[in-house]
Amino acid sequence: MGVKIMADYWGQTHKLVSESDVQGIKIKVYNTRPRNLNETLAEAVRRFPDKVALVHEDQQITYKALKAKVNQIAWQLKNTYGIKKGDRVAFLLMNGIPFVAGVYAALQIGAVAVPLNTKLKATELEYMLTNSGAKILIANKEWWPNVEPVRNAIPTEKIFITDEQTPDRTLPFSRLIQGHPGEIEEEQLDEHDSAFIMYTSGTTGKPKGALITHFNMIHTAMNYEHCYNLSSDDSTVIAVPVFHITGLAAQLITFIYLGGKIVLMPMFNPKKFLEILQNEHITHVIASPTVYVMTLMEPDLQDYKIESFRVGGFGGAPMPGETLVGLKKWIPNIELHNTYGLTETTSPAVIMPTEHQMQKISSVGVPTPVTEVKIVNPDTNEEVMLGEVGELVFKGPMVIREYWNNEEATSKAIKDGWFSTGDLAMMDEDGFITIMDRIKDMINRGGEKIYSVEVEDILYANQKIMDAAIVGVPDDKYGEAVKACVVPRAGEELTEKDVQDWVKERLAKYKVPKxxxxxxxxxxxPNGKVIKTQLRYIPKFI
Structure with missing residues (x-):
C-alpha cells in the first residue's frame, strides 16, 4: 500500500493468529479453533446446559433443550427421509426456533443448509431450489403461495410446513420432532466441508450461491468475539432477517459459539425492539442503520430503561452522522462498530475499533486480525498508493473458496485466494478503509469521477432525509450527470432546490445533482439493496 501500516488495533489478538497453508493458499488463521459448527453447539451445551439459548416471543429454550430438538430433527432427516452428508436442506423461514433447530440439525448430519429470503417470489425460489438441488424444504405456511406454483418444477422431495394444517403435498414440521430423543451418531466432518449455500443479492443477473464452509463460519464467529470483545455473558437480539449473512453469521452462529442468549424478532418494530433491549437485558446488536434511525425516532425512547446495551454494530449502508451522535447521546458508553463485509467474506472483513468510530466517522474501519487487504487498480491489478482509490480485494479464512456450481463466476471473482469485492475504496495513513462506491456505480461527469457514496453521505446528514441514492444519468454535454433520489422523513417537505443547495454548500459544484x-x-x-438500475432515468417532470 505504499507504506506498511504498523498500528495494531486489536490488542493482543495477534498472538492468537498465525500464517497457515490452507489448500495451497497462505492465509492468517486463529490457531485454536473448533473443528466445525457442531462442536460449537456441543460445547455450549456442555458449559451451559440450563442457560436460556433462544427466546422467541413467549417461548424460551435452553441449550440442553435446543440440542435435544436438533437431535430429533437430525435423526428424522437422516433415517426417515434419507438425507446424507453433502445433501442440501433449504429453509424458507422467518426468525424463529424452527430455523435455528433445523439449520443445526442439517449441519449435524453433514448436510448443507440453504437459507432462502422469505420475500422471494415463485420464479426466484424455483431458480434457487433447482440450482441448489435442495432435497428438503422447511417453510412457514405464509410462503406456500410462492412455492406452490413451482412445486412440480423443483427437485425438492419433501416440504415441511411449520403448521399442523398443511397444504396438499406437504408435511407438518412437527413430524421432524417426533421420536428418537437421544443422541445420533456424529458425522465426521472436516472443517473445510460445506455448511451453507447463501445466495447473493446481485442487482443484475442471476443470484450466485456462495459456498460457505465450517472453517469460514468459525473464523467469522472468532472475528466478532475478538473485535467486538464478546463473551458468553453477552446477549443479542436478531432484529434483521436470520436468512441474511448478518443475522446468520454475525449473530446466530457467533452467539451459539459464545454460548450467549439470542432473542429472535420475527419482524422489526422499534417499540418491541426497545422492550426487548430493556426486558431481556440485551448487550449486543448488529443491524442496518435503518434499525437505529427508527429506534431513535421512537417518541417514547427515553421511557425505556436500557442499562445493558453496550455493543452496537452496523453496516450494509451509510450510517447518518447524526444517528451516531444520537446513539452516543442516548447511551453514552455504547461501543459502536461500523462493520464491512459481504456474503462472500462470511460477514466481517473490516471492523471499526471502538475508540475510533467518532474520529473516523466516514470509514468502515480496519481489517480484522485474520483479514489481508489490498486496494488495486481494477484495470492492472497493481496496488495503488495510500490515499488513492482502487478496488478493494480480500484474502483470509472467512473468504469463500467458490460459488456453487458456477466456475465462471468463481474464476472471475476469486484469484489465488483473493476475492474482488467490486467496491472502490481508499486506505488512509492509519490503515482505515473508506468505501467510495461500487465500480459500476461510479459516475463519470466529463472526466470528473464522482463517487455516489460521498454524495449520499452528505444527503444522509440532512435531518429531513430518510433515504437517498445517487446515480448517473445520460447527459449530452458531459456524458453523465448526477441524479439524486431522496425519500423525506415523515412530515417533512423537500424541493429539488433544497437538495441541490444542501449539497452545493458542502461539495464541489460538479458533484451537485443536476x-x-x-x-x-x-x-x-429482496435483500434490501437499492436497485440503482431502476433509477437511472431523467425524471419526466424535468
Whole structure:
C-alpha cells in the first residue's frame, strides 16, 4: 500500500493468529479453533446446559433443550427421509426456533443448509431450489403461495410446513420432532466441508450461491468475539432477517459459539425492539442503520430503561452522522462498530475499533486480525498508493473458496485466494478503509469521477432525509450527470432546490445533482439493496 501500516488495533489478538497453508493458499488463521459448527453447539451445551439459548416471543429454550430438538430433527432427516452428508436442506423461514433447530440439525448430519429470503417470489425460489438441488424444504405456511406454483418444477422431495394444517403435498414440521430423543451418531466432518449455500443479492443477473464452509463460519464467529470483545455473558437480539449473512453469521452462529442468549424478532418494530433491549437485558446488536434511525425516532425512547446495551454494530449502508451522535447521546458508553463485509467474506472483513468510530466517522474501519487487504487498480491489478482509490480485494479464512456450481463466476471473482469485492475504496495513513462506491456505480461527469457514496453521505446528514441514492444519468454535454433520489422523513417537505443547495454548500459544484427526484420509497431487491438500475432515468417532470 505504499507504506506498511504498523498500528495494531486489536490488542493482543495477534498472538492468537498465525500464517497457515490452507489448500495451497497462505492465509492468517486463529490457531485454536473448533473443528466445525457442531462442536460449537456441543460445547455450549456442555458449559451451559440450563442457560436460556433462544427466546422467541413467549417461548424460551435452553441449550440442553435446543440440542435435544436438533437431535430429533437430525435423526428424522437422516433415517426417515434419507438425507446424507453433502445433501442440501433449504429453509424458507422467518426468525424463529424452527430455523435455528433445523439449520443445526442439517449441519449435524453433514448436510448443507440453504437459507432462502422469505420475500422471494415463485420464479426466484424455483431458480434457487433447482440450482441448489435442495432435497428438503422447511417453510412457514405464509410462503406456500410462492412455492406452490413451482412445486412440480423443483427437485425438492419433501416440504415441511411449520403448521399442523398443511397444504396438499406437504408435511407438518412437527413430524421432524417426533421420536428418537437421544443422541445420533456424529458425522465426521472436516472443517473445510460445506455448511451453507447463501445466495447473493446481485442487482443484475442471476443470484450466485456462495459456498460457505465450517472453517469460514468459525473464523467469522472468532472475528466478532475478538473485535467486538464478546463473551458468553453477552446477549443479542436478531432484529434483521436470520436468512441474511448478518443475522446468520454475525449473530446466530457467533452467539451459539459464545454460548450467549439470542432473542429472535420475527419482524422489526422499534417499540418491541426497545422492550426487548430493556426486558431481556440485551448487550449486543448488529443491524442496518435503518434499525437505529427508527429506534431513535421512537417518541417514547427515553421511557425505556436500557442499562445493558453496550455493543452496537452496523453496516450494509451509510450510517447518518447524526444517528451516531444520537446513539452516543442516548447511551453514552455504547461501543459502536461500523462493520464491512459481504456474503462472500462470511460477514466481517473490516471492523471499526471502538475508540475510533467518532474520529473516523466516514470509514468502515480496519481489517480484522485474520483479514489481508489490498486496494488495486481494477484495470492492472497493481496496488495503488495510500490515499488513492482502487478496488478493494480480500484474502483470509472467512473468504469463500467458490460459488456453487458456477466456475465462471468463481474464476472471475476469486484469484489465488483473493476475492474482488467490486467496491472502490481508499486506505488512509492509519490503515482505515473508506468505501467510495461500487465500480459500476461510479459516475463519470466529463472526466470528473464522482463517487455516489460521498454524495449520499452528505444527503444522509440532512435531518429531513430518510433515504437517498445517487446515480448517473445520460447527459449530452458531459456524458453523465448526477441524479439524486431522496425519500423525506415523515412530515417533512423537500424541493429539488433544497437538495441541490444542501449539497452545493458542502461539495464541489460538479458533484451537485443536476436532477432531484422526491420519492416515497427507493426500489430494493429482496435483500434490501437499492436497485440503482431502476433509477437511472431523467425524471419526466424535468
Amino acid at each position: 436532477y432531484v427526484e422526491i420519492m416515497e420509497v427507493l426500489p430494493r431487491n
